[in-house]
Amino acid sequence: MSLALALVVAFLSGFISLSGEVLWYRAYSFVSEGWPPAFGLMLGCYLAGIAAGAAGARRVCGREGSSGDARFLAPLGAFVLAANALSFLVVPLLARISTVAPWWASLPVLALAAGALGAILPLASHFGVAPDDRAGSGVSRIFAANIAGSTLGTLLTGYVLMDVWTLRGISVFLAVLGCLLAAAVFSRAALPAGKRFAALGACAAAAVASFVLQGPLFDRIWERMLFHRTFGDWARFPVVKENRNDVICVTTDGLVFGGGVYDGVVSTSPSPDPNGIWRAYALAGFHEAPRDVLVVGLSGGAWTQVLAHMPGVERVVVVEINPGYLEVIARYPQVASLLRNPKVEIAIDDGRRWLRRHPDRRFDLIVQNTPQHWRAHATHLLAREHFELVRSRLNTGGRFYFNTTDSPEAQATALAVFPHAVLLWNFLLAGDTPVEADAARMRTALRGFAIDGAPVWDFSRAGEEEAFEAALGKCLRAVPRDEIARKTSGAPVITDDNMASEWARWGRH
Amino acid sequence: MDEAARGEGGGARIPRWVYPVFFVSGFAALIYQVAWQRALFTVVGINVETVTLVVSAFMLGLGVGSLAGGALSRDPGRAALAWFGGVEVGIGAFGAASLPLIEAVGRACVGLPDAASGALVFGLILVPTTLMGATRPLLVAHAVRADRNVGRAVGALYGVNTLGSAAASVATALVLLAKLGLAGSVHVAVAANLLVGGTALVLWRRARS
Numbered sequence: 001m002s003l004a005l006a007l008v009v010a011f012l013s014g015f016i017s018l019s020g021e022v023l024w025y026r027a028y029s030f031v032s033e034g035w036p037p038a039f040g041l042m043l044g045c046y047l048a049g050i051a052a053g054a055a056g057a058r059r060v061c062g063r064e065g066s067s068g069d070a071r072f073l074a075p076l077g078a079f080v081l082a083a084n085a086l087s088f089l090v091v092p093l094l095a096r097i098s099t100v101a102p103w104w105a106s107l108p109v110l111a112l113a114a115g116a117l118g119a120i121l122p123l124a125s126h127f128g129v130a131p132d133d134r135a136g137s138g139v140s141r142i143f144a145a146n147i148a149g150s151t152l153g154t155l156l157t158g159y160v161l162m163d164v165w166t167l168r169g170i171s172v173f174l175a176v177l178g179c180l181l182a183a184a185v186f187s188r189a190a191l192p193a194g195k196r197f198a199a200l201g202a203c204a205a206a207a208v209a210s211f212v213l214q215g216p217l218f219d220r221i222w223e224r225m226l227f228h229r230t231f232g233d234w235a236r237f238p239v240v241k242e243n244r245n246d247v248i249c250v251t252t253d254g255l256v257f258g259g260g261v262y263d264g265v266v267s268t269s270p271s272p273d274p275n276g277i278w279r280a281y282a283l284a285g286f287h288e289a290p291r292d293v294l295v296v297g298l299s300g301g302a303w304t305q306v307l308a309h310m311p312g313v314e315r316v317v318v319v320e321i322n323p324g325y326l327e328v329i330a331r332y333p334q335v336a337s338l339l340r341n342p343k344v345e346i347a348i349d350d351g352r353r354w355l356r357r358h359p360d361r362r363f364d365l366i367v368q369n370t371p372q373h374w375r376a377h378a379t380h381l382l383a384r385e386h387f388e389l390v391r392s393r394l395n396t397g398g399r400f401y402f403n404t405t406d407s408p409e410a411q412a413t414a415l416a417v418f419p420h421a422v423l424l425w426n427f428l429l430a431g432d433t434p435v436e437a438d439a440a441r442m443r444t445a446l447r448g449f450a451i452d453g454a455p456v457w458d459f460s461r462a463g464e465e466e467a468f469e470a471a472l473g474k475c476l477r478a479v480p481r482d483e484i485a486r487k488t489s490g491a492p493v494i495t496d497d498n499m500a501s502e503w504a505r506w507g508r509h
Numbered sequence: 510m511d512e513a514a515r516g517e518g519g520g521a522r523i524p525r526w527v528y529p530v531f532f533v534s535g536f537a538a539l540i541y542q543v544a545w546q547r548a549l550f551t552v553v554g555i556n557v558e559t560v561t562l563v564v565s566a567f568m569l570g571l572g573v574g575s576l577a578g579g580a581l582s583r584d585p586g587r588a589a590l591a592w593f594g595g596v597e598v599g600i601g602a603f604g605a606a607s608l609p610l611i612e613a614v615g616r617a618c619v620g621l622p623d624a625a626s627g628a629l630v631f632g633l634i635l636v637p638t639t640l641m642g643a644t645r646p647l648l649v650a651h652a653v654r655a656d657r658n659v660g661r662a663v664g665a666l667y668g669v670n671t672l673g674s675a676a677a678s679v680a681t682a683l684v685l686l687a688k689l690g691l692a693g694s695v696h697v698a699v700a701a702n703l704l705v706g707g708t709a710l711v712l713w714r715r716a717r718s
Contacts, residue, residue, distance in 0.1 A: 118671070143642075
């Protein structure tokens with residue numbers, strides 16, 4: 001093999017391998033509900049597979065010919081073709097395995113695919129570099145080509161392709177690229193014309209097969225990976241939004257899942273209340289006039305819709321990291337007006353970064369409907385350092401209201417930062433001044449609460465008065481600071497360094 | 510060359526000590542990658558642009574380092590092993606200062622436009638990753654001088670180095686971050702670099718004498 005062909009093989013195999021890793025990480029993050037160690041386990045298997053592939057290649061190199069020997073290019077081409085077919089099957093197999101067994105049972109398949117792709121680099125080095133004193137230089141060029149391909153794979157697939165194609169589409173693209181790579185190797189192999197034609201035909205057939213089989217292989221992969229053993233014919237998401245940030249799925253009941261994790265319900269109804277939205281309405285009794293509100297995390301928009309219509313609210317800034325949620329919101333009439341509301345300003349950014357970059361902005365209320373505390377990177381919005389940043393952005397008498405998702409660590413952290421706090425179910429309301437509800441103000445505000453001109457409680461309906469009183473009772477049933485402190489005694493304060501909610505008790509998940 | 514480095518029939522083979530050295534080198538590199546990514550996400554944000562920036566800087570650094578290591582190894586008179594040891598010590602030194610440096614960069618980025626803060630983060634990561642990228646060709650060059658079969662040398666070292674990274678990946682996910690936190694995990698990596706670098710330098714001096 002010439003050095004030029006070896007460089008092409010190294011470049012494209014790096015591109016396919018790292019693009020595959022990007023896709024696989026998305027799938028494993030989704031199927032594991034963002035479990036923090038999932039990435040480490042997946043990467044460990046991926047790398048172990050590559051190491052095993054390299055070891056296998058070492059054995060082959062010990063037996064076979066050396067640089068420039070075209071006899072060995074035909075088996076190398078076949079190997080490249082098989083490796084790509086295997087990597088194409090990783091996500092469909094993961095989706096199917098997750099419906100009958102734990103998701104991690106699929107990791108050997110991933111290791112096998114990574115190993116096959118990983119073996120290509122040392123084989124290309126062996127057949128493309130002469131074993132002399134300049135070997136280090138030749139190998140370094142092949143490594144550099146491989147790394148260049150890997151970089152481009154990460155950038156192009158992770159940043160561009162994932163924003164324009166679905167995981168299925170990118171998988172087909174990579175499969176076709178792998179077929180082209182195999183064809184390039186076959187074209188330089190020492191084969192009779194007939195066999196060369198057959199080999200190139202096999203590459204073309206494999207490319208066509210990836211197109212034809214994509215439908216059945218990738219059918220409802222997100223449903224399979226979310227519902228696991230309960231997956232059935234009934235499972236079909238009416239809305240799936242894939243972009244480079246994440247995958248958002250919405251069920252027929254309006255349940256929103258971001259990256260495979262429950263992320264709320266598109267509903268502003270407190271009666272019936274499928275998503276505990278009373279916790280948003282409760283804020284009407286805890287602040288006299290929350291004129292300026294910051295919401296970190298938009299999701300399905302229900303909470304922001306309530307806040308934007310709360311009496312006294314003049315401006316709402318929403319910071320959301322995933323613009324895909326805007327498209328989801330536009331589909332649901334009960335929240336779609338949010339996108340046209342002049343009070344509401346939406347910034348697509350990381351919440352913590354936005355706060356750091358806007359040191360002059362102050363708010364009466366900062367609301368954070370935080371994702372589950374055990375999810376990867378939840379620390380980013382639950383660490384002491386973040387809470388101190390939030391505290392510095394509150395006006396006098398301002399309140400911070402966030403979803404602790406029942407994490408004692410998150411509650412203990414808030415108590416370590418704010419002198420005053422109460423707990424409303426699993427939401428903690430904190431501030432620098434005593435946090436007390438005004439029952440009369442809350443009753444008045446909630447009775448007259450309207451969204452887009454429509455009253456939230458329709459008292460002409462039978463049983464609505466009882467429902468209202470029940471909701472009001474929940475809103476006023478705040479757990480005081482001392483009791484929170486007693487219940488969270490011994491829980492560590494989350495910091496950027498210890499990531500306590502994510503890592504300290506990962507086994508619990 | 511000692512007897513252990515001689516294969517059947519008197520053929521030269523890669524010295525046995527190279528394997529654990531390269532395993533530990535790969536182990537440390539992966540810990541840094543995970544820890545630095547976490548630390549950088551904290552100070553500059555966790556949006557997809559930042560993730561892309563960090564991953565690209567890692568990749569570019571490894572690529573540039575690979576070319577630089579290859580250039581250094583081209584001269585057969587140059588001691589690849591000594592260079593390898595020095596580079597590992599350099600990575601360890603950077604690692605020891607890395608978390609305070611990342612925090613400082615994070616503070617500096619607050620008032621800067623996106624492009625400038627991106628360049629700052631990019632430049633910061635490029636330094637240690639270039640050093641990391643140089644380690645493979647340097648040690649491969651040393652090994653190929655012992656074992657003239659390139660594929661076997663690359664396969665062996667690439668494999669054992671990657672296996673070290675695989676082990677670090679699982680260890681970081683299941684043990685290190687949970688038990689030691691970010692700073693503690695980085696200290697483990699620093700110790701690993703110094704151990705590897707020190708071992709390589711001692712072996713090089715012993716071979717010279």
